[in-house]
Structures are given as structure tokens and as C-alpha cells.
Amino acid sequence: MNPTVALQQGGWSGWEASLELGFERRAERTVLAQRRQRGPLAVQRTFHPEGDTCHLYLLHPPGGVAGGDRLVIDTRLKPGARALVTTPGATKFYNSIGPEASQLQRFSIDEGCLEWLPQENIFFPDAAVDLGTEIDLRGNARYIGWEIHCLGRPVINEHFGAGRLLFTTSLRRDGKPLLLERLAVDGASLSGTATLRDQPVIATLVATGADKAVLENARKIAGVETYNGVTLLGDVLVCRYLGDSTEQARKLFVAIWKQIRPGLIGKEAVLPRIWAT
Secondary structure (H helix, E strand, O other), rough: OOOOHHHHOOOOOOEEEEEEEEEEEEEEEEEEEEEEEEEEEEEOOOHHHHOOOEEEEEEOOOOOEOOOEEEEEEEOOOOOOOOEEEEEEEEOOOOOOOOOOOEEEEEEEEEEEEEEOOOOOOEOOOOOOEEEEEEEEEEOOOOEEEEEEEEEHHHHHHHOOOEEEEEEEEEEEOOHHHHHEEEEEHHHHHHHHHHOOOOOOOEEEEOOOOHHHHHHHHHHHHHHOOOEEEEOOOOOEEEEEEOOOOHHHHHHHHOOOOOHHHHHHHOOOOOOOHOOO
């Protein structure tokens, strides 16, 4: 049964899903050495289009995430491991009709490199979602990641409405906070000059190990668009997009990623094959 329909009929209590992934370096490349899943979270087989780096596609529950669903994604990289994780399509969060949905993403990187580059999240009108991302770096570990959120479906003139969203991000190295963010969104936050200015798409790219040269390269790509922003906090590059197009946000972030990746992790960008389908 479709989760949204079942919830409306009073017979849906939500998925309890978890996915644990462990990457380690063996010989000349990184492999997915551990995979444990419960519920409808899953992964496709791994790819190695650039040799040592393991590319992996994460699959969300069929049909999307509904009210009451609780998902946990736990990804760990051992020393020397390199992994790029993405999704084959947008993740949909449906209207909740009561219970809140939650997704927690935990990334633990021990002297390795993780790139978390999912396609966009679409939050349907009246969705209630708590989405948290925790990145724990050890030693000289590197991280490049983005999240693109679309509130409602602007392409069909559908507005977010009276939903409520909570986005939290924590980035730490050896236990020391590098970036802590919290953004609460409801119907009232969508307008106003100090909030989202009626723009339905918000997106953030974060990369560690950056310097002023990386900052300037990213700023050249971002240009002077009104709602684009690029800053450097210590060695953490933070790029932001606020607008009305997930496609525009994705193109911007892919361009920045391609520009900064060689300087940050010593490798030219190789786009995941799934992005071309």
C-alpha cells in the first residue's frame, strides 16, 4: 500500500529503516566492506569509474518518505578509504498528516575522504520533517558534501503551505566543532527579507581543507547572483544557493565541485554515471 494512502486511512505507523555502510581500502582501491540494512533503505552495487574511489548509489524507500518514517544512514570510512555517495533521483518527503518523519545521516571519516552528493530533497506541502547531518572527521580526513532542498513543487506552482522542517548540520574534527547550523522552516518563514524571500529552493555545499585560493575559485563560479553566497570559516568552505530552481542549484554546485575537487583531494572530478540517466 502507498504510505500516504495508508496513513490517511489510519493504518500507517511509518518505516523504521537503517543502513550501515563501512568502506575500507584494500590494495589499490576502496571497497564496501560492510553493509547492514533494516527496512527499505538499500544500495546498488558499487562502481569504480576513477580507480581507487568507490562510487555508491543510495536507494530510499519506494515511493518516498511519509509521516512517521524514521531513517538512519550510518557511513564509516577507515583510513585511506575514498568514497562518493549519491542518489539515483530526488528524495520525496510527503505530507505528514500528523506524525513527523525523520532522517539522520551520520558520516564518520577516519583519515579518508567522503563525498556526499545526493540529488535534491522535495518536501511536499504540509510535510513535517527533521533532517539531521552529522560529520565526524578524524585526523586529516576530508569531506565534500551538499544538500539541495525544494519546498513544495514550484514547477507546478505548488507551495509548501503549513508544513514544518528542521535542518541541522554538525561538522567536527577530532571532536572540535567546525560548523554547527540549525534552520527551522514553516509557512511563515518563506517570506520576508530576513528569511527565505519567497524562494522555494535552499541549498548548501560544504568542503573541508579549503584555503583562500579555493574560496576565490568557488566565488568565480558562483558569480554575483543576488542570493548566492560563498564564505570560508577556518578551512571550511560554505557555498549557499537561494532561488527557485533545483536544476540551477545542482548545476552551480556541480560546477563548484569540479573546480575545487583537484585542489582539495588531488583528483579531477568524475561524475557519477547515474547523473547522466
